[in-house]
Amino acid sequence: MSCGGGFTLIEFRCKLPRRAFTLDIALQVNPASVYSIFGPSAAGKSSVLSVIAGFENRLHTAYLSVNGRVLIDVKSGHGLNVSAWRRGVVLMEQGATLFPHLSVRDNIYFGVRTKRDPWIEAWIERVGLGPYLDAKPSQLSGGLTQRAVIVRSIVGRPEILLLDEPFSALDWSLRRILQDAVMDLQNDLGTTIIMVTHDLAEAQRMADEMAILNHGQILQYGAPEHLMMHPKSWEVAKLLGYTHLLTDGNGQTFAFHPSRVVPEAQPDLGPVLQGTVKEQFLHEADRRVAVYLSSFNCELEIAVPTGYTLHIGQTFAFTVVNPPYVY
Amino acid sequence: MRKPYFTPSLAVLAGWLSTAFLLIPFISLLLQVSWPSVWRVWVTSGGSPLVTSLWCTAISMAVILFIGTPLGYYLAHGQGRAWIIIEFLLLIPLLMPPLVIGLLLMYFYGPYGFMGRVLSHFGLSASNTFLAVILAQLYESIPYYVFAAQAAFNQVDRRHERVSLSLGVSPLRTMLYVTMPLASPGLIVGFAMAFARAIGAFGAVIVIAYYPNTLPVSIWIALSEQGLPGALALTLLLVVIALPLPLASVVWRRFHSDRISL
Numbered sequence: 188m189s190c191g192g193g194f195t196l197i198e199f200r201c202k203l204p205r206r207a208f209t210l211d212i213a214l215q216v217n218p219a220s221v222y223s224i225f226g227p228s229a230a231g232k233s234s235v236l237s238v239i240a241g242f243e244n245r246l247h248t249a250y251l252s253v254n255g256r257v258l259i260d261v262k263s264g265h266g267l268n269v270s271a272w273r274r275g276v277v278l279m280e281q282g283a284t285l286f287p288h289l290s291v292r293d294n295i296y297f298g299v300r301t302k303r304d305p306w307i308e309a310w311i312e313r314v315g316l317g318p319y320l321d322a323k324p325s326q327l328s329g330g331l332t333q334r335a336v337i338v339r340s341i342v343g344r345p346e347i348l349l350l351d352e353p354f355s356a357l358d359w360s361l362r363r364i365l366q367d368a369v370m371d372l373q374n375d376l377g378t379t380i381i382m383v384t385h386d387l388a389e390a391q392r393m394a395d396e397m398a399i400l401n402h403g404q405i406l407q408y409g410a411p412e413h414l415m416m417h418p419k420s421w422e423v424a425k426l427l428g429y430t431h432l433l434t435d436g437n438g439q440t441f442a443f444h445p446s447r448v449v450p451e452a453q454p455d456l457g458p459v460l461q462g463t464v465k466e467q468f469l470h471e472a473d474r475r476v477a478v479y480l481s482s483f484n485c486e487l488e489i490a491v492p493t494g495y496t497l498h499i500g501q502t503f504a505f506t507v508v509n510p511p512y513v514y
Numbered sequence: 515m516r517k518p519y520f521t522p523s524l525a526v527l528a529g530w531l532s533t534a535f536l537l538i539p540f541i542s543l544l545l546q547v548s549w550p551s552v553w554r555v556w557v558t559s560g561g562s563p564l565v566t567s568l569w570c571t572a573i574s575m576a577v578i579l580f581i582g583t584p585l586g587y588y589l590a591h592g593q594g595r596a597w598i599i600i601e602f603l604l605l606i607p608l609l610m611p612p613l614v615i616g617l618l619l620m621y622f623y624g625p626y627g628f629m630g631r632v633l634s635h636f637g638l639s640a641s642n643t644f645l646a647v648i649l650a651q652l653y654e655s656i657p658y659y660v661f662a663a664q665a666a667f668n669q670v671d672r673r674h675e676r677v678s679l680s681l682g683v684s685p686l687r688t689m690l691y692v693t694m695p696l697a698s699p700g701l702i703v704g705f706a707m708a709f710a711r712a713i714g715a716f717g718a719v720i721v722i723a724y725y726p727n728t729l730p731v732s733i734w735i736a737l738s739e740q741g742l743p744g745a746l747a748l749t750l751l752l753v754v755i756a757l758p759l760p761l762a763s764v765v766w767r768r769f770h771s772d773r774i775s776l
Binding site for chain 1: 673691
């Protein structure tokens with residue numbers, strides 16, 4: 188999806204003191220790509236979008252250029268900080284709702300002078316908002332409201348769209364539908380999207396590139412698959428779902444992820460561990476097995492196929508597939 | 515919808531008793547008044563004070579809207595110590611007795627006061643003039659609107675404003691098409707309360723502007739010259755003029771509160 192080619196659409200650097208930490212990050216985003224900022228709650232993710240969108244006035248040091256146009260250039264609290272409404276950068280905030288006093292149609296077309304645009308009308312029909320255009324927002328379900336918010340965000344065909352936990356309040360199936368809608372929009376418009384999320388699956392599914400943010404610092408960035416396979420530190424690994432730090436036969440430490448295992452000993456794939464089955468239960472379509480490893484004196488969970496038969500108390504060997512070696 | 519498990523019958527009774535206590539004097543007046551004689555007083559001595567009151571109140575309210583709306587907005591959203599101090603200072607006229615306001619106005623704007631002398635250089639006087647009435651009404655009523663506006667703007671979810679700006683809509687258009695409509699229920703009630711306060715302003719007005727007689731001052735003159743019957747007729751006129759707007763605004767807000775759910 189990324190057409191990179193060496194050209195950077197967004198260049199952003201920022202130092203911003205927050206209550207518990209100083210946000211200190213730098214990121215470069217390729218045109219027509221989806222860049223995801225992933226991290227736990229209160230890591231500073233929303234602050235990044237707030238600065239890029241133009242809603243942070245107390246900047247100490249920051250620089251933002253979009254397509255060569257400098258929007259922020261602040262040093263020691265002084266300098267250029269273009270107003271939010273002049274940036275051409277649309278922010279969809281977490282929990283954003285429609286304007287309650289306007290109809291759905293007036294909401295969607297709020298940012299433009301026209302009240303009818305064939306391209307937008309097609310999107311309205313596509314996301315199922317057609318019958319609700321004259322309704323008030325209070326008459327819409329959460330899912331329909333979120334669709335209208337998305338369509339409202341793209342009505343001006345923005346070059347850059349910032350999504351702050353856009354689907355966090357929705358159920359799983361609706362999230363998938365709206366993720367697909369945003370991806371289609373992105374393909375259709377060629378819009379560059381920076382998306383903040385604490386849902387790893389969402390980031391991995393949508394992003395071309397992903398940055399892992401914690402305590403105001405980017406710990407690692409890269410393609411989602413690369414990050415998952417090669418976290419460079421235990422802190423990153425933990426954020427990506429790795430649960431234990433173990434040592435192999437050579438005394439090297441590796442990160443253990445419950446899903447990166449195969450039952451049985453297959454030493455050519457990675458370190459083999461052996462333990463006693465303590466408990467097993469369903470985890471969505473997988474079966475999770477709690478195994479006690481006497482050599483490490485710890486208990487961990489592994490994912491095995493649903494039909495795989497194990498018994499409580501059974502001694503069980505499994506292989507950790509090509510784990511990342513971290514410190 | 516399920517009925518609440520506990521019916522607060524005692525609270526309802528207390529509500530009715532309080533309402534009756536407050537309204538009984540007014541209702542008894544309405545029941546016993548002689549309407550032909552009231553009409554006669556309105557025609558003979560009510561016209562001029564009514565026109566004075568309405569004109570002065572209209573100008574005062576225009577000034578209050580013009581100054582009070584942005585002031586209320588910045589009190590709600592302004593950052594920094596300055597706005598906290600301004601909020602605190604605005605409480606002073608709100609808490610001051612109207613008579614005290616009148617004396618202070620006389621001290622400052624009167625013929626021998628600092629501003630009075632400045633005004634006289636421009637051929638203006640803030641003593642016993644329309645300007646004096648308007649000044650007294652402003653001092654008595656502006657904090658009511660400003661604090662109501664502050665509360666109204668505080669209730670507007672700021673995300674709506676940010677959405678509008680982010681969509682490329684200018685701050686002025688955002689104010690006009692997002693912030694003001696969403697704050698309008700509170701603004702209208704605040705406006706109505708300030709209107710009632712301004713048109714009924716007496717304590718400050720009588721000190722600095724005995725002339726031209728406003729309705730409240732005329733009521734006081736009628737009371738001292740003709741006794742209660744003459745004063746009551748003009749009182750009814752004031753009530754007829756002053757009450758409908760605040761009552762209508764409260765009813766409007768009640769019926770529109772679910773239309774604009776913030």
